[in-house]
Amino acid sequence: MNLGVCYFPEHWPRERWETDIEAMAEAGLEYVRMAEFSWAAIEPERGEFDFEWLDEVVDLIGEYDMQAVLCTPTATPPKWLVDEHPEIRQETFDGTTLEFGSRRHYCFNSDAFREETDRIISEMAGRYADNPAVAGWQTDNEFGCHETVRCYCDDCEAAFREWVAEKYNSIEDLNESWGNRFWSQQYNAFDEIDAPGPTPDGHHPARLLEYARFSSDSVVDYNAFQADLLREIDADWFVTHNFMGHFSDLNAFDVSDDLEMVAWDSYPTGFVQEMSPEEPTVDELRAGNPDQLGLNHDLYRSARDRPFWVMEQQPGDINWPAQGTQPADGAMRLWAHHASAHGADGIVYFRWQRCLEGQEQYHAGLRKQDGSPDRGYHDATQAADELAAIGGEDGVDHVDAPVALLFDYDSCWALEEQPHAPDFDYWQLLESFHGALRARGVQVDVVPPTNDLEGYDAVVAPALHLVTDEITTRLEEYVEAGGELLLGPRTGVKDAYNKLRPALQPGPLTDLVGATVEQHDTLPERIETVVSPVDGDDSYGFRTWAEWLEADDADPLFTYEMDGIEDGHTAAVRNSVGDGTVVYCGVWPDADLADELVRPLLARADVDYTERLPDGLRINHRDGRTWVTNFTSDAYRLETGDDTDWLVGDSTIDAFDVAVADDDLSDEFGVEPLE
Amino acid sequence: MNLGVCYFPEHWPRERWETDIEAMAEAGLEYVRMAEFSWAAIEPERGEFDFEWLDEVVDLIGEYDMQAVLCTPTATPPKWLVDEHPEIRQETFDGTTLEFGSRRHYCFNSDAFREETDRIISEMAGRYADNPAVAGWQTDNEFGCHETVRCYCDDCEAAFREWVAEKYNSIEDLNESWGNRFWSQQYNAFDEIDAPGPTPDGHHPARLLEYARFSSDSVVDYNAFQADLLREIDADWFVTHNFMGHFSDLNAFDVSDDLEMVAWDSYPTGFVQEMSPEEPTVDELRAGNPDQLGLNHDLYRSARDRPFWVMEQQPGDINWPAQGTQPADGAMRLWAHHASAHGADGIVYFRWQRCLEGQEQYHAGLRKQDGSPDRGYHDATQAADELAAIGGEDGVDHVDAPVALLFDYDSCWALEEQPHAPDFDYWQLLESFHGALRARGVQVDVVPPTNDLEGYDAVVAPALHLVTDEITTRLEEYVEAGGELLLGPRTGVKDAYNKLRPALQPGPLTDLVGATVEQHDTLPERIETVVSPVDGDDSYGFRTWAEWLEADDADPLFTYEMDGIEDGHTAAVRNSVGDGTVVYCGVWPDADLADELVRPLLARADVDYTERLPDGLRINHRDGRTWVTNFTSDAYRLETGDDTDWLVGDSTIDAFDVAVADDDLSDEFGVEPLE
Amino acid sequence: MNLGVCYFPEHWPRERWETDIEAMAEAGLEYVRMAEFSWAAIEPERGEFDFEWLDEVVDLIGEYDMQAVLCTPTATPPKWLVDEHPEIRQETFDGTTLEFGSRRHYCFNSDAFREETDRIISEMAGRYADNPAVAGWQTDNEFGCHETVRCYCDDCEAAFREWVAEKYNSIEDLNESWGNRFWSQQYNAFDEIDAPGPTPDGHHPARLLEYARFSSDSVVDYNAFQADLLREIDADWFVTHNFMGHFSDLNAFDVSDDLEMVAWDSYPTGFVQEMSPEEPTVDELRAGNPDQLGLNHDLYRSARDRPFWVMEQQPGDINWPAQGTQPADGAMRLWAHHASAHGADGIVYFRWQRCLEGQEQYHAGLRKQDGSPDRGYHDATQAADELAAIGGEDGVDHVDAPVALLFDYDSCWALEEQPHAPDFDYWQLLESFHGALRARGVQVDVVPPTNDLEGYDAVVAPALHLVTDEITTRLEEYVEAGGELLLGPRTGVKDAYNKLRPALQPGPLTDLVGATVEQHDTLPERIETVVSPVDGDDSYGFRTWAEWLEADDADPLFTYEMDGIEDGHTAAVRNSVGDGTVVYCGVWPDADLADELVRPLLARADVDYTERLPDGLRINHRDGRTWVTNFTSDAYRLETGDDTDWLVGDSTIDAFDVAVADDDLSDEFGVEPLE
Ligand SMILES: [Mg+2]
Ligand SMILES: [Mg+2]
Ligand SMILES: [Mg+2]
Ligand SMILES: [Zn+2]
Ligand SMILES: [Zn+2]
Ligand SMILES: [Zn+2]
Structure with missing residues (x-):
């Protein structure tokens, strides 16, 4: 298991860097993800690069026998760049141009931004080529976050026309395929086809589906562009991307074709609030839903049929759902085990320390704003010890799904x-x-x-x-x-x-x-x-x-x-x-x-299965071991036979607790509520 | 009773046309409404007309002793036309231009579109003048659908200035009439008066009412323009329009002054979802509310004080309300009788067959997507037989409302x-x-x-x-x-x-x-x-x-x-x-x-009235006959005297059932729940 | 206590003016607030001023021993002015320009509007300088109403850049202070800083807070500009402004620094609908909540630590909340006493007569649309008699808050x-x-x-x-x-x-x-x-x-x-x-x-306090007197000792009733429900 943490050295005074990195190493962490929003720190003005700070942090990471996962900083083009190239900004369905002031304010089909991407990645990746302290790269950050897969700007409109012209033999073929006789929606030329926008009634479903495909393809293409650049510079490091959970707009299978490794960002208490069919229960508010998480774990594991990473693991309370409710005691440890049980090879906590500034001040880290350990820190160190004790071989331990x-x-x-x-x-x-x-x-x-x-x-x-x-x-x-x-x-x-x-x-x-x-x-x-x-x-x-x-x-x-x-x-x-x-x-x-x-x-x-498990209590098999994870506030007795070799916990599983057996428990497995 | 169906031959291969039309005739249908969205099929490029397909279908309709009701296809100007004249597009209250991609994307006050209207109607109507297989015309389709009566574009603004200048003697007269002293809203010239748009607080009620009147008048004028064109070409055919239910923005009485016959589009399970004061009951979800429908039947009958047509009768499940719930068994037959009871002379089902393409794939037809009969087909044929057996004289049988x-x-x-x-x-x-x-x-x-x-x-x-x-x-x-x-x-x-x-x-x-x-x-x-x-x-x-x-x-x-x-x-x-x-x-x-x-x-x-009837069970008198329609899932015994001559059903009325007596049942009429 | 009423002579025929003013005087009113939306009446065309009507009304007011409170009419620039200077209009966060057609359609940072403001105030105030019938001025009307404090137009953007440039030593200082390293949000120059607008994700909290401060400051500055103009013309009259209740966007403390006297507009049944944590109770719908009102009374009294005015007191049913529910019998009298108890020195009812035209026809006055007394009129005259009997010294009687x-x-x-x-x-x-x-x-x-x-x-x-x-x-x-x-x-x-x-x-x-x-x-x-x-x-x-x-x-x-x-x-x-x-x-x-x-x-x-009072029943002490106000439909017996000297009412307090004692009731005070 590869454990790590997301770190923003550019937010903190230089004198804290070594203290922080030393503390990470002591906590059992091995990877430090960095730089995904650092463009302005690296290139404060056009062509004036400042890598000193990052050099120093990467060196420190190496000194403490850890490795960096660097990110291309393309999710946050700086103000000077946006002012020089205002055309890179996205346009919404209703024609609003999205301005500088948050993140993801660029269009995937902008030629100007493609050039800028080339420039910044070449500089940055070139600098760390062959650096043994850099393990690999994350392209950009959470493609599509804040509904940015689908852009409706002029560049996208032009690209969409090219995309359909490439896909269809002729405009007649397109009309026939889409069914454009309906409501006189035929086109006489590919040039007549617009990006969708406000209309009196709803759009043609074929046109919308093609725009969805085109938009997803645009991101696939942009990601491949980044990945190719990185591999050209150094073929040894891995390239990954951090996908989001329950995210529809982007075809993760297609993007993954250009990645060595798939990663995703897991925020259990946010997901139950935003993506559940009903109001979450109190237990779900405190720990999330294991199947909702599991569906994403399974999806991203399957995308390359190999172990995946959780590139951002929720560390405590978070800022973006309606309720910033605190996770249950032990929830951060529970999530680490649950990810591992579903086939994760890496768990990277987001973030090291609560940020003092900007949009995410209400997002916890493993450390509080004053640097003292937060609730997630204790969970993370316990999980690190337990996962080390369990053993397992990275990139090898397989989830065998029937x-x-x-x-x-x-x-x-x-x-x-x-x-x-x-x-x-x-x-x-x-x-x-x-x-x-x-x-x-x-x-x-x-x-x-x-x-x-x-x-x-x-x-x-x-x-x-x-x-x-x-x-x-x-x-x-x-x-x-x-x-x-x-x-x-x-x-x-x-x-x-x-x-x-x-x-x-x-x-x-x-x-x-x-x-x-x-x-x-x-x-x-x-x-x-x-x-x-x-x-x-x-x-x-x-x-x-x-x-x-x-x-x-x-x-x-x-x-x-x-x-x-x-x-x-x-x-x-x-x-x-x-x-x-x-x-x-x-x-x-x-x-x-x-x-x-x-x-x-x-x-x-002829697939083995257990008795029907209570909601929120789940077992997983991975490479001869069995994880039992309890996402409920109830305790249970596990019936597993007498000779079970418990690597973590035992047959009594408490609220939000974990037990791991060195055995493939399944047909013999039973559960009884305690008390 | 004139029974018919809406048909889109342009959506189907030529080899199906005769099969379809023969099947319509066999089902007891006599009218085929067509072409309301066919502009691009008729004029795929400017000036290049293709009437061959429509000629052939109209001929087939004649051969099977049916008649066509043709529509002016102005609700769907093709892409080439919109690209040539982008100024025809509507503008919303908040300043958004509505684009091509659905329907009704034109402004009623556009001079350019008035010219295009003239051109397409002259070509199309000219072609079918004196054709005995064409009974009449529908102008456009559902004026105002998707909130398009009120447009706020520059053409409308200019037209509104003319409209007020014509109505008022002077700007002082307007200021006095509206009450513009309030909040310093006086104008010094008609040219100062804008179309309404976004303002910090709400608009002046007089200005809004006048804009509502002006907008309705704009449609009245545009409809009259179409109707006059059609009558100039052939004075013998009728001109109608298909209004919508519970629709406020357009004064249907004013539009009807330019029509020989009034028609409207009846979608009972949609109306109860969108226009009821409370959540619809399960019975209403399955069959609609007879009084909600009846209010519209009565309105459109009264608009010209003569029998009206239902130009689109819901045939089964529909796509546009929140819930696409299936109608009750027999509901389509029930609606046909209920319309007849309220004074309908024509019932035209929308549509012949479920469409394979475009925005209305989730809208049933009398036939399923594979051409086999759908639930509405069986209802429609039963209703056709029964209405034929009842008799009655079109254009004559009167609803005598006290x-x-x-x-x-x-x-x-x-x-x-x-x-x-x-x-x-x-x-x-x-x-x-x-x-x-x-x-x-x-x-x-x-x-x-x-x-x-x-x-x-x-x-x-x-x-x-x-x-x-x-x-x-x-x-x-x-x-x-x-x-x-x-x-x-x-x-x-x-x-x-x-x-x-x-x-x-x-x-x-x-x-x-x-x-x-x-x-x-x-x-x-x-x-x-x-x-x-x-x-x-x-x-x-x-x-x-x-x-x-x-x-x-x-x-x-x-x-x-x-x-x-x-x-x-x-x-x-x-x-x-x-x-x-x-x-x-x-x-x-x-x-x-x-x-x-x-x-x-x-x-x-001194008006005869019955005992108070249960919700959902209604009786209607028309020309010496009485209809009893049951919009509920309960069965009832009707008490009508022993010698009632039942033309349809009898004194036991089942769930969603109909009974028709050849008699004016009223003071003697009673109802008892069965069981 | 100064009692008054808001009056719009420009809405009514000249022949009614004297009748109205005589009736006001008879009702015990002493002040008439006027002209806050009268720009077009005063200057119907650029440079053509018509003061005749206002002269006549001010003279009449003087003749009846009353005084006018005049308002600068800047809240409603006329259409001719907006057409000449369209750049004065506000722009919303999402880029929409707000048009003429209601009120408050100007930007506080518009130089053009500053000039117009100077012009109209100089003309208008110059005309009434040294006129003993004019007691003072209200600047504009309800600054910020309809969410107009924060404008995002080009003038505001430029002014914001100046504002930050003045506040911060350097752009580095600003970046450091705001924390702009987060998400690469650093700026390289003050000129790069925009007014906020639509972005993919939320804005930086430091930037938003500064925009909120800047926006409030812009109003403070604009108000000071008006107040200075007025004082230059006549140093003897007071300058006030009518603030709103529970209003966040504008720092009322800062604005008040430039006012002699603070006033606010009190609409109890509107506030409970729009600003309460829960659905209002029936009693609250009928009379408001005394603590919600009291918080505003206390805020605006404290803003200059002296008696305030209620410049608009709700007179009956009002137009702007969701429900236009009628106040309880006696509610208008209750509110007058309650305001006085909280330290008001003036209560001005809004408005004299229900308006026949424009946006506020559903807003009651003391008189109905036909001129006959409305429910509020009877309440107001009773309150006038009672407040006169109670006595008290304006500008002196103090609320001593521990x-x-x-x-x-x-x-x-x-x-x-x-x-x-x-x-x-x-x-x-x-x-x-x-x-x-x-x-x-x-x-x-x-x-x-x-x-x-x-x-x-x-x-x-x-x-x-x-x-x-x-x-x-x-x-x-x-x-x-x-x-x-x-x-x-x-x-x-x-x-x-x-x-x-x-x-x-x-x-x-x-x-x-x-x-x-x-x-x-x-x-x-x-x-x-x-x-x-x-x-x-x-x-x-x-x-x-x-x-x-x-x-x-x-x-x-x-x-x-x-x-x-x-x-x-x-x-x-x-x-x-x-x-x-x-x-x-x-x-x-x-x-x-x-x-x-x-x-x-x-x-x-060591602060005196009573037993815990029932919800809706409150007591207040002011300068040796005690007010008991009952905002509920229940009657209570007040236990106050035998020798209480009741100035209004007595120890039995009915639904929505008031009692005033010439004594500082407090430790001895008790309440019992009356059956
Ligand atoms: Mg577009
Ligand atoms: Mg406009
Ligand atoms: Mg802007
Ligand atoms: Zn784009
Ligand atoms: Zn228009
Ligand atoms: Zn502005």
Whole structure:
């Protein structure tokens, strides 16, 4: 495990640097991430570079046997640069130019900014080439933060025109592909195509989807530009980027193709406030939700199928969510173990010390504003000791996931554009299925539908909205060969251009599913929503969305038991195809129903699973070890057999506590509430 | 009854056209509305016209003994046109120019667009002059949709200056009429008058009302321009327009003066979500509210005092409200009968087939995306058979309404500008009175206060806010001659320029009412609101608004029974004038109180009425027939006498069911819940 | 007591002027405020002045032994002026120019408008110099209304650059002071500094605080410009300004330095709707909240430490809050007495008669639109008689407040920028402490922390967020000398530039407090929040914010009794310093806890206090008299001893009633509900 911390030496007097770095080393930290917002410190005026401060800090880091992770400082072009090149600024959908005064105030398609990027990276990376104290680089910082993936400036408009001209054979091809006959939206030339902006009614879904793809591609291209520059200068250091959690606008799989290593920034108490379907519970406010975090861990681990880093780990209270609530005692330690359990190889706390100035004064560090240890510091040192004791081999210890969850950015973008129900949210729907797997102690990879699936015992695709022929073939071959596939609602609705097909849903997957969708329905909370298994009396709830199915080859699994039009219709079917099985579920299941779908799937796929774990208590397997993490304020007794070799903790797990066993606990695993 | 469907042949391959049209004919449909968004299909480049596709479809329609209703395609000027004339685009109140990419992206006062309109209509209408397969034309499509009546561009600003210069003798006259001494808002010349825009505080109510009138007049003028063009080309076809429901910004009475026939677009499950005072019930989510629909049916029927068309009838689930909930089984049939019962002569379903592309993919058609019949198709064919069996004579069968409800756009606009209570809504207040009449099985005309009233047994004016001398005289003469008049709160407050008069409310109506308004009060829900009849003990509720009255000649009818300042004051009065009676009610009545006002009104006016019907179950009389429509999920037994001749259904009416009798059921009519 | 009314003769025909003024005199009114929006009436075209109407009215006022308070009409520059100088208009944060059509459409930093101001004031004031019927002037009207203190136009940007250049020695000094290393926000020259505008993420807190200060200073400077002009013309008349209630953006202390007399505009039923922490109760909707009003009375009285005027007193229902609810019977009389009790020397009702035209038609006057007396008129005449009977000497009768509440605009601005909890509101936090003092019948001065404190027995500083060395010294000296100090949460967090200090909170106050803040926490409602005294079992609630303390010299007073991380930590401490005591409370107390903090404070400070009064019933002492004001719909018996000399009312106080005794009732005072 690589432990580290984010540090801003440029904020502190030179005389503190060595004290700080010595203290980091003593705390068991090995990496120091720096310089992501330091452009003005490095180049206070055009062409006048000041590397002295950074040289000195990098040297000190080396002296204490640590390594620096440096960042390209492109997220914060200085005022003099913006004043020289005001055209680099982003423009919002409604035409507002975003000014200097925070960060991320540049456009990914600006030629001027591309030149500036080249210049600053060449200077900066050139200076530290072959420096053994520099381990690698982070490109920029949190691409897309503050809704900056999608820019609507003139440079972007021009680039979008080029992008479509490259993608389509002709304007007729584009009109046909998008379906521009609708509302007389045909174009006569690529030059007629604008970046979207304010219109009387909503935009064409094909145009919006293409703009989303183009915007994501623009960042991919800009990141590749940075990564290539860095590698040209020194091929030995790693290049990474710190992604964000539950972030839709940027295709992280595509960006990751140009990275050696994937990293992301984990802020558990912020995520539960901003991304949960309901108001967070008190426990969630204090420690976050392990499955919400886990979904991101799994996604970013899968992006390169290797251990990832948490490049910013929440250290205490934070400034950006509505409530700056303090984490529970031990939460920072819990998060470190939980990340490790999900396959992290590095955990870098953000930040070393609470900042005295600027926008993040209400963001804790491992040290308080006066330099004394804060709550996170004690957690971090405990975690460092424990993780060292556990051992493990960096870049090698593997999370072996028997189940793949398919995450499709195209489907996500299309559904965000046309949710058709106020509370339809792609991420939350994925969480429903992911959470059901995690509640059975199962490891999950989160991969795009274009990935190779043959290694997985089971595949779950909660809302594979856009389906191409390629994906169809891939899924058919997977099931034929014995794969177990679980599909969720709104699957197979659209073609690659966000158009309906002239066939009933699930479109090209109809043969595979053995059924068609006869109707879809959106259901506000005040309509009671119930399904029952065809072979039983139990009732299960669902939310937001219902499709009723006409089974052809497939067997009905669940039927609606409701007042009104759904009643008696089929809600889910199972179909045997070749050596495998496909289940199509037409509703957004609540947790009990999701378990009823996932348990038989695991059984058919011969995947080990546990009893159903309490909310907030999770186990993970990684390379022969088992982590138990408790995100609740309740204590539990773990039933694991007598000879369990506990590396951390033991079979009594307290509130917000962790236990790690040197063993693959799974079928034998049980949990009892204490008291 | 004229049944039809909206069709977009330009979206489908030529080889499907005949199949589709044959299927329409088989379904009992006689009209095909087309081409309202087809400008780019007809004129893909300036001056290059392609009518081949439309010719062929019109011919096919003729061959199958149907007729086309064509539309001028002006709602969607193509991209090439917008690029040539960017000045045609609308500008919002806050100065944003609305771009190409949806529809309605043109300004009604653009000279350039007027020229383009002339050009495309001349070409298109010229082509189909004297074509017997073309029955008539719809001008444009849903004028004002997406809040486009009021544009604030330079063309509109110039046109507004001309409009005021024409209306007022001098700038002094304007200043005096508006009351511009307030806050130094005098102008020295018409040229100083701008279109409204962002200001520190709210705008002058007179200026806003005039801008609302000017904006409505701009659409009236543009529609007349289209209608005149069409009639010049062929005097035989009818010209209509498809209005929207509960739509305030456009004076439909004024537009209708230039139409042979009025049509509107009915989307019951959308309206209950967007225009109801409270969250819709589950039944309303599934079938809409019959009185909300009925108010619009009555308004558009009354606009030309003749049968109207529903030009777009909701066919199933729809895309634009928050919830895309499926209608109840039978709802599409129910709506067809309900429209017919309210005086419709035509019902045109929107659309034939679910569209594969563009903004409306989540909008059902009578056919699914694969061409197979959808739920609406079965309903539509059943309704077609039943309506054919019922018979009736188009353009002749009359709804004989004994009661007029006065709808005044000026009052609506003035009250929208100054609601003075967060939940004061003119449409919803009208519904309270209209619904009370409908719950007693009474037919209602919805007419402007400038209409001739002498044919009506009773007149109800829920909030006749702006009152001119002309209206005063009209109402006085009506009552003197024996008319029965019921006035609601906020009546007689303003003069024609949205100024207060130097007299207590109801201003010029004071003599007629025999009382003045001493105070008005706005009442949030947490204040208990109760009135009692002066001669009884019952308590009745009201909402939002209270006026207390000082009776002069009039007799108190209701007094407030409340904690606090209203207590003991008079809430409603009755006054005898000549041979008639006036009741003034100073509160927004709840349903029970509205019934207490309406029942005696009907009795005095000698209008037949039924027992009070359950919410959602309604009866209508039209030309000797009676429709019973059930918008609820409950079944009822209808008590109608033994010899009722049922044309559709019978005395047992199921959930969302219809019964039609060949008889004028009314005083003998009763309803009992089944089970 | 000076009673008056606001009058707009320019809205009414000349023939009514004498009738109106005679009626005012008869009603006991002595002052007529006029002309604040009259620019266009006075100068209908550039250079063409019409003073005839105003001359005549001023003469009439003199004839009836009344006096005019004239206003500079700068709040409403006429259209011709705006068209000549469009550059005077304000620009919003997001770049929108605010147009003509309401009021306050000018920028405080516009040179062009400064010239126009000079011109109109010179003409107007010159005309009335030495006119004995003109008592004084109000500058402009409600500076900052409709969020107009902060303008972002080019003139403001240039003025801001000058302002910072004047304040800071060098750009390096500014960078260092603000902390601009954060996110590369350094500037290389003052000319690089822009007015804030839209940015991807939030702005730098130092830049925002300086813009807030600059904006307030701009108004201060503009007001001084007006006041100086007026005094140059006639040194004898007073200059005042009518401030608003609970208004943050403008430093009223600074503006008041240039005024002889402070006035403010009191709208009780509007304030409870717009500025209360919760939905107002029915009683509050009908009469407002006495402590909310009282906080403003106390602030504006303290601004010049002398009697103030209410320049606009709510006369009845008003137009601008969400609900235009009628005040309770007697409320207008209640407010007049309550203002007098808090130290008002003048009460001017807004307005004489309901206006027939423009934006304020839904605002009552003392007279209805037809000229007949409205409810407020009867209240006002009763209050006039009673206040005359009570006697008192204008400008002399003093409110002797033993306690100072520190109000700090810098802290207010900093906390509005970074509330860090959705419901943290500086004004409401101040009300919690102010209300606790008022519930014990204590008079309170509201003063800035830079004021001399030695005259006060106790000082309360609810959230002294920004603390300078000067303030530190002042507070230390105050306590050393025997002062009693109560500090609230979030005190001592920031330096003068809105930066954290490199020391734990309360920073420079740590020695004084004898404790440090170990952590802060924000607490949404769903977390239970309880503290208990260290020496007792009672439980007390708090809201929103918790700090836990490490006591050094200080003694713990309260500890948290909660599930979770706060439990057992110290919530408040007491420290003895020199001859005085400091209490630091780390939470936002509910009313019971605030009383537990305030009662011992008063006891230690030897301040007389009453039993705890019911919500809404308050007593005030002023110059040997005691006012009891009842803002509730309940009646009470007052226990005051047998020999109380009642000047108004008696010991039975009805709903919304007043009693005034010629005695200093306090320790002997009790209250019992009347059934
Ligand atoms: Mg654009
Ligand atoms: Mg404009
Ligand atoms: Mg600017
Ligand atoms: Zn851009
Ligand atoms: Zn326009
Ligand atoms: Zn300005």
